[in-house]
Amino acid sequence: MYKISLITGDGIGPELSESVINILDAINDKIGVKVQVTKLEAGDAALKKTGKALPDETLDTIKKSDACLKAPVGESAADVIVVLRRLLDLYANIRPAKAYPNMPSLNQNTDMVIVRENTEDLYTGMEFDMGDTSIALRSISKRASERIANYAFITAEQRNKKKKVTCVHKSNVMRKTDGLFARTCEQVSKRYPNVAFENMYVDACAMNLIRQPEAFDVIVTTNLFGDILSDEASQVVGGLGMAPAANIGDNFALFEPVHGAAFDIAGKQIANPSSFILSAKMMFEWLSTKNNDKSCSDIAKKMEDAVYGIVKDGIKTKDIGGNKSTKEFTQNVISRII
Amino acid sequence: MYKISLITGDGIGPELSESVINILDAINDKIGVKVQVTKLEAGDAALKKTGKALPDETLDTIKKSDACLKAPVGESAADVIVVLRRLLDLYANIRPAKAYPNMPSLNQNTDMVIVRENTEDLYTGMEFDMGDTSIALRSISKRASERIANYAFITAEQRNKKKKVTCVHKSNVMRKTDGLFARTCEQVSKRYPNVAFENMYVDACAMNLIRQPEAFDVIVTTNLFGDILSDEASQVVGGLGMAPAANIGDNFALFEPVHGAAFDIAGKQIANPSSFILSAKMMFEWLSTKNNDKSCSDIAKKMEDAVYGIVKDGIKTKDIGGNKSTKEFTQNVISRII
Ligand SMILES: CC(C)[C@H](C(=O)O)[C@@H](O)C(=O)O
Ligand SMILES: CC(C)[C@H](C(=O)O)[C@@H](O)C(=O)O
Numbered sequence: 001m002y003k004i005s006l007i008t009g010d011g012i013g014p015e016l017s018e019s020v021i022n023i024l025d026a027i028n029d030k031i032g033v034k035v036q037v038t039k040l041e042a043g044d045a046a047l048k049k050t051g052k053a054l055p056d057e058t059l060d061t062i063k064k065s066d067a068c069l070k071a072p073v074g075e076s077a078a079d080v081i082v083v084l085r086r087l088l089d090l091y092a093n094i095r096p097a098k099a100y101p102n103m104p105s106l107n108q109n110t111d112m113v114i115v116r117e118n119t120e121d122l123y124t125g126m127e128f129d130m131g132d133t134s135i136a137l138r139s140i141s142k143r144a145s146e147r148i149a150n151y152a153f154i155t156a157e158q159r160n161k162k163k164k165v166t167c168v169h170k171s172n173v174m175r176k177t178d179g180l181f182a183r184t185c186e187q188v189s190k191r192y193p194n195v196a197f198e199n200m201y202v203d204a205c206a207m208n209l210i211r212q213p214e215a216f217d218v219i220v221t222t223n224l225f226g227d228i229l230s231d232e233a234s235q236v237v238g239g240l241g242m243a244p245a246a247n248i249g250d251n252f253a254l255f256e257p258v259h260g261a262a263f264d265i266a267g268k269q270i271a272n273p274s275s276f277i278l279s280a281k282m283m284f285e286w287l288s289t290k291n292n293d294k295s296c297s298d299i300a301k302k303m304e305d306a307v308y309g310i311v312k313d314g315i316k317t318k319d320i321g322g323n324k325s326t327k328e329f330t331q332n333v334i335s336r337i338i
Numbered sequence: 339m340y341k342i343s344l345i346t347g348d349g350i351g352p353e354l355s356e357s358v359i360n361i362l363d364a365i366n367d368k369i370g371v372k373v374q375v376t377k378l379e380a381g382d383a384a385l386k387k388t389g390k391a392l393p394d395e396t397l398d399t400i401k402k403s404d405a406c407l408k409a410p411v412g413e414s415a416a417d418v419i420v421v422l423r424r425l426l427d428l429y430a431n432i433r434p435a436k437a438y439p440n441m442p443s444l445n446q447n448t449d450m451v452i453v454r455e456n457t458e459d460l461y462t463g464m465e466f467d468m469g470d471t472s473i474a475l476r477s478i479s480k481r482a483s484e485r486i487a488n489y490a491f492i493t494a495e496q497r498n499k500k501k502k503v504t505c506v507h508k509s510n511v512m513r514k515t516d517g518l519f520a521r522t523c524e525q526v527s528k529r530y531p532n533v534a535f536e537n538m539y540v541d542a543c544a545m546n547l548i549r550q551p552e553a554f555d556v557i558v559t560t561n562l563f564g565d566i567l568s569d570e571a572s573q574v575v576g577g578l579g580m581a582p583a584a585n586i587g588d589n590f591a592l593f594e595p596v597h598g599a600a601f602d603i604a605g606k607q608i609a610n611p612s613s614f615i616l617s618a619k620m621m622f623e624w625l626s627t628k629n630n631d632k633s634c635s636d637i638a639k640k641m642e643d644a645v646y647g648i649v650k651d652g653i654k655t656k657d658i659g660g661n662k663s664t665k666e667f668t669q670n671v672i673s674r675i676i
Contacts, residue, residue: 078509078511082511106444122476124510126512127512127514128514129514133477133480134477134514134515135476135477136514137474137475138473138474139471140472170562174653174664176467176472176474179471202565205538206544207569207578210573211573211577224511227541228544229544230541231541231545232570235546235549239549250606260542294608302520319597
């Protein structure tokens with residue numbers, strides 16, 4: 001029995017959450033993997049109700065759970081997710097970008113993972129006003145750079161595809177901070193002689209993601225560049241509606257769609273839940289590795305095949321020009337899993 | 339008579355410089371606009387020869403000229419261009435991204451300009467080591483934000499196209515620095531009631547540049563985001579080979595391709611000189627406005643039409659799959675101008 005905490009979020013968050021809960025219920029009933037889901041509040045609605053975007057109770061329950069699923073959160077997103085990433089030391093933000101058949105993509109052979117450092121850079125909130133000027137501190141440490149580099153190389157080994165790590169930075173301008181990051185990645189690369197290593201400036205990377213997305217395997221980069229490049233990469237393979245993310249620490253992990261709360265299409269049951277379903281898939285993969293539980297990796301495989309299959313069959317939700325409601329789409333996914 | 343200083347650069351820089359000098363010579367001979375070009379050294383070769391990437395003599399000559407053309411520079415690029423931008427207070431980096439017929443682009447209706455703040459952000463070189471951690475200072479001032487915002491709105495008015503300014507930042511994470519930038523742009527927007535104004539987070543912008551590039555008109559953003567987004571945008575409209583940039587201050591301006599020195603194709607006379615020719619075109623536009631000299635805007639128009647025409651006719655250099663050498667391409671451009 002796995003205890004899963006689930007932040008239902010704002011905007012389309014509750015609809016996506018319902019979709020994933022229905023899938024988890026079906027798995028519970030029909031397949032041997034038992035999960036117990038606890039719904040939690042965080043975000044704009046929680047802020048309005050409790051005065052805190054991340055209520056203490058939510059944090060406590062997350063800490064007692066085996067893993068957390070987080071639906072998109074609205075304007076207060078940073079007060080929820082950036083805080084959780086740092087508090088729980090979820091240092092690796094894993095963002096796959098893979099082309100799916102029947103989804104528009106710039107290149108059908110695209111299959112990459114962005115490994116984004118998730119605890120430092122300009123995300124530490126250290127900012128000051130000095131007269132008419134504001135200053136933010138961008139901090140990069142050897143320790144954080146080293147562990148994220150290791151994570152990236154292990155990912156490249158395990159994926160067993162191009163076996164290449166591209167280290168993305170701007171060390172020609174930020175010689176000390178990104179110099180440290182690039183140097184550390186280079187040092188770590190020596191421990192993985194079977195994985196190729198290359199450096200790329202962030203501006204060149206933003207260009208190459210369009211020019212030749214199929215050339216990438218694993219990208220390792222700092223927090224803010226990872227934020228920008230992963231949104232870009234998800235659009236390269238057909239949109240944020242398909243983009244999941246895993247926030248992984250040594251003992252705990254949190255899974256969420258890359259996209260936001262999409263208030264403009266909320267409450268209409270037209271949103272594509274695939275990104276959140278694929279986030280749950282990543283959760284089962286992580287649970288499988290952590291607990292050495294093959295039934296979890298089986299479920300993950302089934303979930304991915306279901307999403308892969310439904311997309312291949314051209315079945316789409318209304319937000320991306322299809323004719324299925326979020327609920328109908330979810331039922332179809334469930335029928336492919338169980 | 340305009341005195342033009344020209345940094346010949348590294349890699350493909352000298353070839354592109356020759357191309358532009360030949361065009362300027364032809365203009366000199368056959369058309370009423372007189373320009374006198376002084377070739378200058380800066381970059382890797384200059385560093386090796388003189389010990390300085392930006393020799394004093396180069397800087398002095400630039401300061402005495404009416405405008406500067408700069409070909410791409412190699413590994414020492416930051417020591418040349420970032421220094422020049424700050425020393426000469428060239429606060430506005432103008433990077434158009436426009437689809438050309440017969441050039442691959444994600445959307446043929448794309449026609450935008452990125453107005454990049456060019457003097458602060460993480461480009462001030464303020465970095466420190468503290469034990470195992472390095473810190474960079476990201477500084478954003480009200481003054482610099484205000485003048486770049488004004489520049490963006492004036493650009494939108496003068497372009498007279500969609501009349502929209504999109505302010506790109508990450509104020510949900512960098513509340514003080516990007517809060518200041520976004521707030522200042524918003525305040526400035528009030529002075530331009532005929533121009534629409536919208537805010538967009540940088541990650542969403544990186545995505546939307548692929549999803550709907552034709553929706554943008556003028557983007558105003560901070561230095562590093564502008565660096566990343568302009569490389570991305572140039573690829574959206576078919577590649578860096580067509581992407582010019584203007585670095586503009588109150589009294590002086592410098593024009594350069596967005597791309598780098600491309601050492602891999604250097605010395606082969608296969609590089610596409612269009613980005614540097616279009617940079618020279620932007621120079622004539624700027625000279626025209628500054629000196630109220632219509633002959634310069636006529637030349638600019640002729641140069642743009644020539645590049646537009648040659649591309650439309652499917653004539654390409656070898657680096658992008660065509661059969662023309664840099665010299666042949668240049669001759670063809672000249673024959674269309676004079
Ligand atoms: C909401 C925001 C703080 C967050 C980030 O910048 O990390 C989001 O864009 C993401 O990528 O998860
Ligand atoms: C060479 C580098 C310092 C420069 C920058 O980052 O500004 C370049 O990428 C550019 O965009 O002009």
